[in-house]
Amino acid sequence: MPMLEETLEKIRNGEVLPSEHLEEKIAIFEEREPELNAFITPTLDQAREQAKNIDSLVRQEKGEAFYGLVWGIKDNFAIKGVRMTCASKMLENYVPPYTATPVERIFENNGVILGKLNMDEFACGSSGETSYFGPTRNARNPEYVPGGSSSGAGAAVAAGIVDLALGSDTGGSIRNPASFNGVVGLKPTYGLVSRYGLADLAMSLDVPGPLASDAYGIALAMDVIHGYDPRDRVSAKVQLSFLGSLDKFDPGSVRIGFSDKLLDGAEAPVVKTIQHVLKFYESKGVEVVEVDLPDIWTAFPAYYLVMYPEFASAMQKFDGIKYGHRTDAQTLYDVVAKSRDEGFGKEIKRRIIMGTFISMAKNAEWYRLALRARATIVRMFKKAFEQVDMILSPTVPTLPFKLGERINDPVKMYMADALTVPANLAGIPAISFPAGWYGDLPIGAQLMGPRYSDPLLVSAVRFFEKEGKQWSE
């Protein structure tokens, strides 16, 4: 696959027109999509219309920042007039009346949108298998899951159908599919990218972010989509420069933290990959510091205890009255309860009921426990980041697994998130990048940093891409 920078350069200097670039992408879409099922709603006609307009802008040298690069948007972001399903029967026919802020910024910056991407239903899943529209398959080996919940985003970027994808990350939903498909995915600092127009999963954890084939794509995307938005209550009044710092990684001034605890229960190829990455940075002059992360596994129960009640609350709006699926019945109660039973898949019901249980006054102890566990995690990271600039870990402790292997075992499925949920609980940025291969299965490494260190993380990945080599066996 050509590097994103080269593609962009060719469009910029007039060698390739945005509409020609789009046709190349559509050809890949036609070839790979029947197998991958990465899209729920392709928008080919609108994309062609858009690319044609950007053709003329490029001719007038006004096509920045994306110059017609092709995007896919996870189907939990609203685009006015385009069906938005959240991969649920509940929203099978829902057409939003407004556009999400990050999507608006992509349009304004000449990104061509090829369609809405498949995902786990309401972003609940780590395998892309809970979609009402059928599972997505791994772009590197279709017998395997693509990871989730931004399953279509990971697969579409890895297959080269899109240049860039917009995903969302509540407990690893960008990083997990990035890792499983061998692409880069950034979960930004909480509040750095506006959630306006994103269907919420858990309000205190959700953050939109990009997936791309390399660090350059992440930087290009982040410069456009981040920044203050008055329509999102937690939006940060912070402006960072990603492209500006992309090539400024200075190994001599960076300390990477590591703990063997992060490899507990990890499969051998994953362990070898992480050790390989650590050695790489060390050989380039980065100081590797042993950090104490005694509470890292606290994050796992804390995450689920925080997420369930927030999710149950977020799902209350689906009642069969205002929008979405409706099952008719004689009383209001029956309309609501039956619409929800028919409209939601298994994992959604599981989470709503768990969240309702934890939210009940007599069970407050569970929620308070979660809030204390969350505070513990935040303090642990704070202490660690006094000693180091970033922490390296696997993104997922295991290799990608086969379709159907874990779908009926929620506990085993949840374990895939053990190393991605800490960053969401603490609101810190974390990036997953391709660091190794076991046969044709990709292995992702994760870097976590303190709040607003997002550009540094992206530059560290860029440095690995340029100077390092992926591990393989």
Add this chain to the structure above:
Amino acid sequence: MVISREDLEHIAKVARIALTEDEINELLPQFNEILELLARARELPLVDEELLSTTDAEDEFREDAAIPFSDPDAIVAQFPKKRGRYAEVPPNL
């Protein structure tokens, strides 16, 4: 067992989800397995502070002014059942 069958039926009612018998049979052991796993948090050394969110956005009031929505018809168009411009709601009994 943390949750009994009766508990689950009650929770489902509060959650407004009409579960079928089959769903209850499948979900009940899963809930207990998950809760037992999460209960391990009780044994961990936790700090004595409760944290709700990690935002550093400050509390502030926006201007108290109505901003008209650009396309109210698009909202009405989404009502699954309507009479004129009203969403139809069955009796609340």
